[in-house]
Amino acid sequence: MSWTLGILAVVAGALTVLSPCILPILPPLLSASISGGDRRRPLWIVAGLAISFTLFGVIFAFFGSFLGLSNNTLRHAALLILFFLGLSLLWPSPWERIGTKISALTRQIPGMNRSSIEKTPLSSAFLGASLGLIWAPCAGPVLGIILTLAAAQASFGPTLILMSAYSLGAAAPMLLIGYGGRRISDRITSLRRWGALTHKALGALTIATVVALFFQFDTLLLAKLPGSLFVANQIEKRLVEAKPPFDAGNRSGAENAPGAxxxxxYPVLGKMPEFTQITTWLNSSPLTKESLRGKVVLVxxxxxxxxxxxxxxxxVIRWDAKYRDQGLVIVGVHTPEFQFEKEIENIKRAIARxxxxxxxxxxxxxGTWKAFRNQFWPAKYLIDAEGRLRLTHFGEGDEDIFEGAIQSVLMEAKLLHAPVTIEKAEKTVNVFRIRSPETYTGYNRAGNxxxxxxxxxxxxxxxxxPPSLRLNQWALGGTWKVIGEAAILQAPGGKIQFRFQAPKLNLVMKGTEEGIPAKILIDGAxxxxxxxxxxVGADGKAIINDARLYNLVTLPKEDEGEHLFEMIFERPSVELYAFTFG
Known part of the structure; x- marks a missing residue:
């Protein structure tokens, strides 16, 4: 193993702390660092975190498929530990009584004269280990890349060294965070004066964090944030570009194909759920997870x-054409957001379009949405040939990284015997130019x-x-009936206005079979x-018939200003659902 790889692993570990993965573990790390009496407690916590991260990363990579270990199972175990930590801060008296009884029993065992309830180095390291279990799955892609680098050495030793280097890089800034919280606590006298209240507040914060993590609110938040905001995401892409995917030797033939x-x-994340309560299947007869066994599946x-x-x-369409004959089966699970998206004919038209x-x-x-415990559109789940979940991705982007994972899992199953060129992901939208959020018109979710x-x-x-609107405000003019998920025009001449700032403006609408013409104005012209x-046609009008998303405005690249959008409908019965921007 070269020193370059080791240094790269340390740097990647340090910069992982700048990723959103660090957000969920900050409250318990700071609360535990502040609540303990031992000034070395942050050191023991971070040491436990680094050790557990290293060991479990290696175990997942090399033995996960044999032992059937699941990131989810270990994540839930770690959350249980943090939950009891929060309870001990919020409601200390029962834990003190339990600690007294346990202490009486353990005094009889040599070397066990202090219980884990006390702030001992061992208990602090144990807490750090539980935080490491939560963090490890989140950093999975970077972890997988580093392990792939080590795999070229064909030895367990370099892999362990690389994982240790990665953990060392991550531990250093975390130690600064832990001692930073400690120093703040030492200097603010009010925290000492209100010690009991502070502990209760920290306990409540820890329990709130556990609840948020259990219901995957952290994932929901991260999915809403553009990945380009986080340095670690960019480092992950640099690692992918730097990693030679296969041995560069002059081998040939299926049996000697590089990586075959x-x-x-990619670690085992659990088992593939069954397709549940499917209304109908399009482009295929009904499929089950058992019928797909032996294939690599992208849901x-x-x-x-x-x-x-x-x-x-x-x-996704490109991957289907590229890997269908290599054993990849893509299943698009169409789960509707609006009522009109439940209509089979509408879905068929979209498939054809x-x-x-x-x-x-x-x-x-x-049914299947709940079986997968999914929360997002779009969401990708990569399943290996043995029916095990290997990778998830929520939202847009990182297509090149995900395609690399598809190839990796296909070659593991010996369905793909040689690597093929991976197209570099193209940037379809500049998130920094979008200043307007998705906005619904039905009263269930309407705002502004x-x-x-x-x-x-x-x-x-x-x-x-109104005579004027501020950025991201919208208004109706004319006779409308607003229902839960849409605004429905009741008379001719109605209009909708929206002041926006984004390269593209889209509006989800439903018209009539004969079509409803609508004139579009921008800044009153x-x-x-x-x-x-x-x-939009050459006459500056759009015809609304099918229930779908309509792209109405596409600004020139140099135009980054605010604009007032206005749409005037010639006939009633048009249904407006949501503005989206790109």
Whole structure:
């Protein structure tokens, strides 16, 4: 193993602390560091974290497939430990009594004269180990890349050294965080004066963190944040570019193909759930996890009016064409967000529009969504040939990294015998230019509504648009009825306005079979040709018929300003659901 790889692992570990993975473990790390009396407690906590991270990373990579270990199982065990830590801070008296009894028993055992309830180095290291279990799954992709680098050495030793180097790099800044919290606690006298109250507050914070982690709110938050905001995401991509995917030797033939039959570095995350309560199957007869055994499976949750799903589709369609004959089966699980997305004919039109040829499972009752415990559109789940979950990805982007994982799992199953070129991921949207959020028009989720009249649910109202709108405010004009998930026009001439700042403006709408014409204005003037979206004709009008997402405005690259969008409908019955931006 070269020193370069070791240094790279240390740097990657240090910069992982700058990733969103660090967010969930900060409250318990700081609370434990502050609550203990021993000034060396942060050192023991971080040592336990680093050791557990190293050992479990190696175990997952090399033995996970044989032992059937699951990241989820260890994550839940760690959360249980943190939960009891929070309880001990919030409600100390029962734990003190338990500690007294345990202490009386352990005094009879040589070397066990202090209980784990006390702030001993051993108990601190044990706490750090539980934090390491939570952190390890989150850092899985970087971990997998480093283990792949070590695998080229064909020896356990270099792998352990690389993992230790990675953990050392991560431990150093965490130790600074722990002692930083310690120094703040030492210097703020109010924390000493209100010690009991401080401990209760820290306990409540720890329990709140456990609840958030258990219900995967951390994943939800991270999925909403653009990956380009985090330095570690960029480091992960640099590692992928730096890693030689296979031995560069001059070997040939299926049996000697580089990487063929070797274990994929992606850890086992659990077993594939069954397709549950599927309304109907499109492009395929019904599939089950048993019928797919022996194939590598990519399950993608999507819904056809979702802009993020639409932007992610080209890569998925490309993978289907590229790896279908190599043993990859892609299953698009269509789980609807809006009621009109439950209609089979609408889904069929979307499949034809995008050229989707792989099986699509219509999940109208959310049965499969719940079986996978999914929360996002789009979401990808990569399943190996033995029916085990190996990788998840939520949201857009990182297509090149995910395609590398597909190849890795295919070669592990000996379905792909030689690597093929991975296309570099193209940047489809600049998140830093988008200053307008997804905005719903139905009263269930509506926000920033600024017509002169208050929005009245399920009632026909004559709304008046205001003389001006601020950024991200919207308004209705004319006679509308607002229901739970949409605003429905009741008379001709109604309009909707939105002040936005983004390269593209889209609107999810449903029209009529004959089509509803609508004129589009930008800043009070007809929409110019260089700003027209793909669904706007040469006359500056859009025809709304199918229930889908309509791209109405596409600004020139140099235009980064605010604009007032206005759409005036010639006939009633149009249904407006949500603005999205890209």
């Amino acid at each position: 039959g070797k274990k994929s570095p 993608e949750f999507w819904t056809y009016s979702c802009i993020n799903c639409i932007r992610a589709l080209p890569a 995008h050229g989707i040829k792989y099986p699509v499972a219509v999940d109208n009752d959310y 509504f600024f017509s002169k009249e208050k929005m009245v649910p399920d009632t026909t109202i004559n709304y008046t648009s 007809p929409l110019p040709a260089n700003m027209r979206g793909v669904d």
